Amino acid sequence: MTKKVNKTTEAGADLDSVSAAVSRSIKTHRKAQKLSLDELARRAGVSKGMLVETEKGTANPSIAILCKIAAALGLSVADIVNVTDSPSAWLIASDEIPTLWQGEKGGSARLLAGTSGPDMIELWRWQMQPGEVFSSAGHPAGTLELLHVEQGTLSLxxxxxxxxxxxxxxxxxxxxxxxxxxxxxxxxxxxxxTVAELHKNQRQ
Incomplete structure (x- = not known):
């Protein structure tokens, strides 16, 4: 079952604000790069229909789809959900932290912070209830994840x-x-x- 952007609030950004941020960011960056909907869909490997609905703010894309679109634009997921900035240090308020996955039994994945892409680092906090599973087809070449279990047992x-x-x-x-x-x-x-996509290492 495809995991979707959370439809509830967990002391963070709700669906409407996340969808609005995603819609605005993708459309702005696509037009800045002078990409048609067809071309971006081709580069990202997603359907044009999904891309159109995402830009309208009416779609509920999975984390995997957001990753594909972000990578095709040379961005990070954090870029398109508005938890990046450019000063030497910046604050992300609790109510601005987006929940990007919700499990069938109430689990969640929150993108706590992230740097701009394409070379990027993201910090996530996951909560999974008994029996929940999240599967991914894989991230761009060279992606590494560092994980630390605070409670319970994680099967990776x-x-x-x-x-x-x-x-x-x-x-x-x-x-x-x-x-x-x-x-x-x-x-x-x-x-x-912590997720690290360091594309510079792939070019050396």
Missing amino acids: QTEGAVLTINVGCSAVARTDMAHSYANQTEKPLIFTM
């Missing part, structure tokens, strides 16, 4: 490894391949995650 699977990460433990994983996070226990899971 990539094409090359299966890890059980217990409370207080950390892990590093390449996620430029299919991967998934799961809570296979009977207790709630909370973990933080």
Whole structure:
């Protein structure tokens, strides 16, 4: 089942404000780069219909689709949900932090902060209820994730490894391949995650 942008508020930005930010950012950057809807859809590998609805603010795109569109524009997801800025330091208020995934049993993934793309770092906080799973087809080449479990046990699977990460433990994983996070226990899971896409390393 495709995971969608959260329709509820968890001390953060609600669906309407997230959708408005996404719509405005994608449209602005696409036009600045003089890309047609057809061309951006082709580069991102998403349907033109989804892109049109996203720009209208009427779509409910998954994290995977946001990642594809952002990468095609040379941006980060944080860029298009408005949690980046350009000063040497800036504050992101609690009510501005977007929730970009909601599990079927009430879990959530919040993008706490992020830098601008295409070379970018993002900080996430995930909560997963027992039995919840999130799967991804993979991020751009060279993407790494650093994870730390605050509560419960995280089951992490990539094409090359299966890890059980217990409370207080950390892990590093390449996620430029299919991967998934799961809570296979009977207790709630909370973990933080830093995502790094450093394309400069791929050009050297």
